[in-house]
Amino acid sequence: MASIPKNGEPSTRQRTAPKDGSIALYLVNGVATVWDAQVAATLHCVHSVSGLRAGTLPGVSQQNGFLGLPLTLMQEETAYLVTQGIAHLIPLSLNPTVPSPSEIAQHTAARIKRVQALEQRAKEDEIRRRAASKAEFEKAGEEARAKREKRAKAKAEKERAKRAAEAGDEGGEGLFGGDERKDVTTKENDNTETSKSTLPTKVTASTPAVSAPVPDSTPSPGYFHTVPSHPVHSTTSSSQNVITTLPHPLFPFPTTPRDHALLGVFTTLQSLNLRMGLGPRFGGEYLIYPGDYLRYHAHFTSQVIVRDEPIRPAEIVAWGRLGTGTKKAGLICCWDDGQRGDKVQLRGDEEKKAEVEFYSLEWANFG
Structure with missing residues (x-):
């Protein structure tokens, strides 16, 4: 079994170029971010990945209710997009160099x-x-x-x-x-x-030729004002920094069995045309929606069980009460790849044998 490079160690895997049309996700301190509104809309509408908006303006009232770009992605969302070939990661330096004049x-x-x-x-x-x-x-x-x-x-x-x-x-x-x-x-x-x-004389209707006006060098007031800008990402950066395979020293996910379980559950739910959101505030891993979260309420709060991890009866009672309190059903996601203990199965043919089973949990008088 091959070893996984630890944090800070260089990767020995062969680098591959991103596919044509691959979306660029900018990695800032280990978190994948999106800075373009069209890219965020594409991820939301086409790939069912919504992320979390984190952009704020200091001093603006109610800024928490109107967050904007950048869009931050969960580790599972990032790994899913990269492993499916939808996106690639571009690490950004925490101390960017000042652009030249x-x-x-x-x-x-x-x-x-x-x-x-x-x-x-x-x-x-x-x-x-x-x-x-x-x-x-x-x-x-x-x-x-x-x-x-x-x-x-x-x-x-x-x-x-x-x-x-x-x-x-x-x-x-x-x-x-x-x-x-x-x-x-x-x-x-x-x-x-x-x-x-x-009677009025007949006038021959002729469509005048559209003549393009000469562009004015002076920008129109109200539309544009010349303000020097800072480039978001330098075009001279080397393509060697592009990350197309995971795990990576700059993005060490998935590495542990639980990481693989989270990614496996997320990928399986995506294949079922479900949409996932952050669930810790509701006591679970994900909030699971039957469609766009702008149209539906979450139906489930998920709990991920890794391999042969035991479940205590008190946990089942707690999850059931939690679902009733939040008006959602509990969804127990059992991930098993055939391994036991802390062994990690790397990429290969045997990884495809991992299965996810789902069990819904709710009180009999719920609803």
Whole structure:
């Protein structure tokens, strides 16, 4: 059985590059953190890993109710993401070096360019929107003009037919009968031409070409102010610091049998489409939700049992009462990999034999 490197000892395992699309988790003093809002949303919505927000602003009232980035992850969440190839770890130094003036200027210039590109895109979208609105308005005007012409023509035809019928009812023609009908017909034609001339002339609707305005070197007030920024992570860092396999001297989890049990239970619950949260304040390892914790209350409070660890009757009573007091059922998670004592099974084919059994515990009159 191979030995596991202790804390501070270099790892002898072969380093592997992270997969394409792997999420970067920044390791700060042994805790994996997420500093990007989109990455946090991806972990929450796609991979069912919510973490815990820890960002605060000193002196702001009710800051504990509105925590923000960074997002901190439990050891189980971190190990699950790394072992599944979803993410990799990037250790950050506790004493980061101050960036050079050239790095600050380069990062600030890139940020200004990005914001100016967003402003430019917003202006182009506004021009397209106005052009489309104008074309729609002109199209509606053309349709209205055609309807008015159709109604005027139908009215003129109706009047002509009515007069012709009246002329037929009068019988024979007089001395000037034919001339009178000719004058009536001429007058009707004149009225029709007059009605047409009073209608608006047809305007050809043409969509003007969208011309991109020349970007202004001066940022728009209210949108952006030039403030030199500090790069979050140096782009010149070596790729040798990327952690893709666990355990690692900088992240020694899982190492003990209980660590493996916690990771095994967490992975099994993830495969059952359940979501886990911190459970110590409710007397358990995890709070287990049937889905997004923004939509559901936790249904279970879990207790992890390692291998052949005995359970005292008093513990069963305590877990049952705890579940009743918190309006949750107790979930006993029994993890067994076939080993006994403090032996640790390393990665290999035999590790896949580890099994997790679940037992629900609640009082008979619960609920």
